[in-house]
Amino acid sequence: MVVSLLPEERALTTLHTIALAIDTLANSGISPPRLLEGSGVASCDLDTPDKLISHAQELRVFANALACTRDPALGLFLGLRMHVSAYGMLGYTMLASRTLRDALNLALDHSALLGTYFKLSLEAEGDEARLVASGYRYAPELTVFNSELCLTSLLTVLQDLLGKVVQPRRVCLSYRPPLHAASYAEKLGCPVEFCASHTALCFDAALLAQPLPLADPVTSHYGLQQCLKLDAQLNSRHDVLEQIRQHLAGNLRDACDLDSVARQMHRSERTLRRHLQRLNTSFQRLLDEVRYDKARQLLIQTDLPIYLIAEQLGYSETASFRHAFQRWSGQSPSLYRR
Template identity: 80%
Template sequence: MGQSTLPEERTLTTLHTIALAMDTLAASGVPYERLLAGSGLVRSDLDTPDKLIRHTQELRVFANALACTRDPALGLSLGLRMHVSAYGILGYTMLASRTLRDALELALARPILLGTYFNLSLERDGDEARLVARDYRYAPELETFNTELCMTSLLTVVRDLLGEPVTPRRLLLPFAPPAHAALYADKLGCPVRFEAGAGVLAFDAALLDRPLPLADPVTCHSGLQQCLKLDARLSDRHDVLEQIRDHLDGHLRESATLHCVARRLHRSERTLRRHLQRLNTSYQRVLDEVRYDKARRLLADTDLPIYLIAEQLGYSETASFRHAFQRWSGQSPSLYRR
């Protein structure tokens, strides 16, 4: 049975980064309607702290933000404003941790709560500590933005935790120098090297064992328990959505209904619909995403005629598939295949 290869359509996250982007751009006069366009989100969603969204929705807001501001260094600016408190209970638990190492290891062990687009790790080489970001697999046009946001937000978190303006030893980035490359040294105060194998924020390893000024073992223990519960809740919802996607991917030709999926997964239709509503999505939207995902794979990796691809996706008429693909991607299946 197949599985969606688009991580941005499967992974869940919180609203904290979108909230930061909206607050930052609102100060520049950018209306929230433009930022949220096409994301499936509305302004009132940001007043619901426990609301979960998919990475595909967050990425749409990021793309809108770049288009609205035309600021190629927006990722740098947002990351430097991404304070540890923006991560909710995870951030406050980090602040109450014993040392910087404890705080960072706590966060890196729970990537769902961080909402990261990377595989993050903490490494040490002699007297140098490194926060490393690898394996970006999301929207390629947003790689520079997301890498900048990730690396500078990590720096901001380190500074917040220690309560001092730490200057990195160096920053490594996996892409070629962008047009705004000169801004890096100005904003970060350290040497920057491009076209590296991964994103790396390097700093003095002695800082890892530095006691944190707001350390409190009771608060840290209490916060950790809440983090574990939230992590489990996010993972459970993620697992249910994965099960629905996985079933659909292998049964699209049957034009599966939610009732059919619920029966095969041994759950009630009402339970599945409630799960989807909590994830700010619907069965039709999930079905469309799985079809779009599979259509792109079949168009890119096979020579199947368009009408056979339409059949495999559960369409009785090729014209219906062509219309749907145009709506999803902004281009025809034939043009996409080129």
């Protein structure tokens, strides 16, 4: 399998979505090891609530799930089972919010805790409200799956928050009708518009002002503080990774091991290693990411010979660089340059 090290796939997320997929598909006789294969996530990780994984790892599990089930409508199936409680503290704080609008704004303000692949926004025009999902830039072969998962999970969340069935006005999708297009209207119970200018779940705007049945101001206040704390922790973990990446990018010739990088960053090797382990990554993976980014830049934007590029990336032998680039991209540096 080609290692995916694109910058947009470095975002971190929780395990809640793949935990749901694994638990749901276990009822169909699909074992966790099959779903986790090639993702770098172990079955025991699912028992660690604060474990974070990359979006690239989650996407691998999704691809495995589609291959195992051969169900093109799997995104619809899983999204309708993605209840608000699956989002942990964020979900419970949404339940305790005063109105539906407050709950949705809370989620949009802390979108990192949702783990979505989209930029979500709430729009209201006349008597229609829209949850718009835009900015998808990940695995193109999973566009339909992730769009289905996103919109149907949002519908499930709306129904959980309001404590009743919500009939969407319509669903808009920016892609062409897939082969299983008939499943949309059947499962969503509303008109579906394909090839639309945006992807959105549309519903009655009057619902936004509706008080939530489980609203509780004390719980809401406490939950908000916890969400802020979790958001800060997630961002701080991102910051550590970016600090290491930035240091490596400027010191590729000398960045031979974590110990030397830790000394240059005035941190302890143990502290950095603990951070990397909690983020389910390693020094070698970060080094590969930075080298791959730099290699692609030099191959496309310069005429430097391959051996000089290898030197700039910290390789003592050109052959080692060639083998590494083949592993990262699935092709040789010379072929990539063409």
